[in-house]
Amino acid sequence: MTTMQDVATRAKVSAKTVSRVFNDDPHVTEDTRQRVQSAMRELKYVPNMMARTFREGKSAVIGIAVPDVADPFFAAVTKGIELAARENDMAIVVTSLGDNPSLEQSIIETTVRHQIGGLIMAPIADDQSYLARWQDSFPIVFIDRAPSKLNADYFVEDDFGGAFDATQHLIAHGHRRVAIVGDSTEVPTTRLRFQGYLAALDAAGMEHSEELIALGSRDADAAAQVCQRLLALPDPPTAIFSSNARFSTGVFPALQRMGRTDIALISFGDFPMADVLQPSVSVIDQDPRHVGRVAAERILARIATPAKRFRRKNVLSVKLIERQSCQPAPAVAVPVAAP
16 A cells, blocks of 8 residues: 555655645645645555544544435435535545434434544434533534534524415415425424414415414325325315425325326425426425535534634525426306396
8 A cells, every 4th residue: 555655755755745735735835746746646645544533633524413314305415515525535424313302312422432523413302412522522513403402503594484485485376275294393494484384374364274284294105195185175275385305205296196286386495306397396495415515614614723613503595496386376266147
């Protein structure tokens, strides 16, 4: 295996100079930098990251913990983190927290014992105070959901505003029976999206119909069953707001199976193939890769400058992407008086 000293010998510099080039030290002359980089390429030098970890006292790994790595949103978030980490010569390790809040602490504690250099997580429990003892060892950044009982950096989307815009958009298309499908309001994101949905109804002077509020599903299959129940109502909805992309992958097929292409649909969160389905699905776009990238960049900045700083709340904007599924409500026939 090629060593740093081999590169130094080829480039006719010291091993310390090779290290400085590798770490992008601005004080290295351009001529020296080019000679060292050329030697690295010729010898196919691969830095020993484990040795670097022990030498610098820092890990070259970012830990990621999300509810479900298969969820379209969190899969894209993870990709954004991975790309940013790769650009900075770091690796990632990913774990799923699942949907049982009581297991969060044990899963996270197992993860942080693997010598990670930083942690990015989307919490599922209502208390993250157990992480306080690690905050001086490595930076911690939360995504999608704010931490509870812990002061830390976090990046969340405008859940309330996005849900308000989605519901308001359906109302503007003439819909007066707008249903919401989602998981439990114990999940902070769902709670905020539900509040945005209700606020849009209030702004339009519309009543809250309990039979159109279908929250509490746990997966896409359950969301599909809920959709079927909604459309079996005596006065069914003409539009559905799906509170996350995972449930939307259950709602859309359910509508297709029932032949209900007349039902308007907006999903909070884009999902694979949503733009090419027939009809294509309107979404509140969260740009999950951007969420992952900015979280990773914050981790990297904290690693580079480990001194304590004010930890910041960051609310990322979302936008409505209108597609074919956001169609106007059917016209209501007006009885014509007999002559």
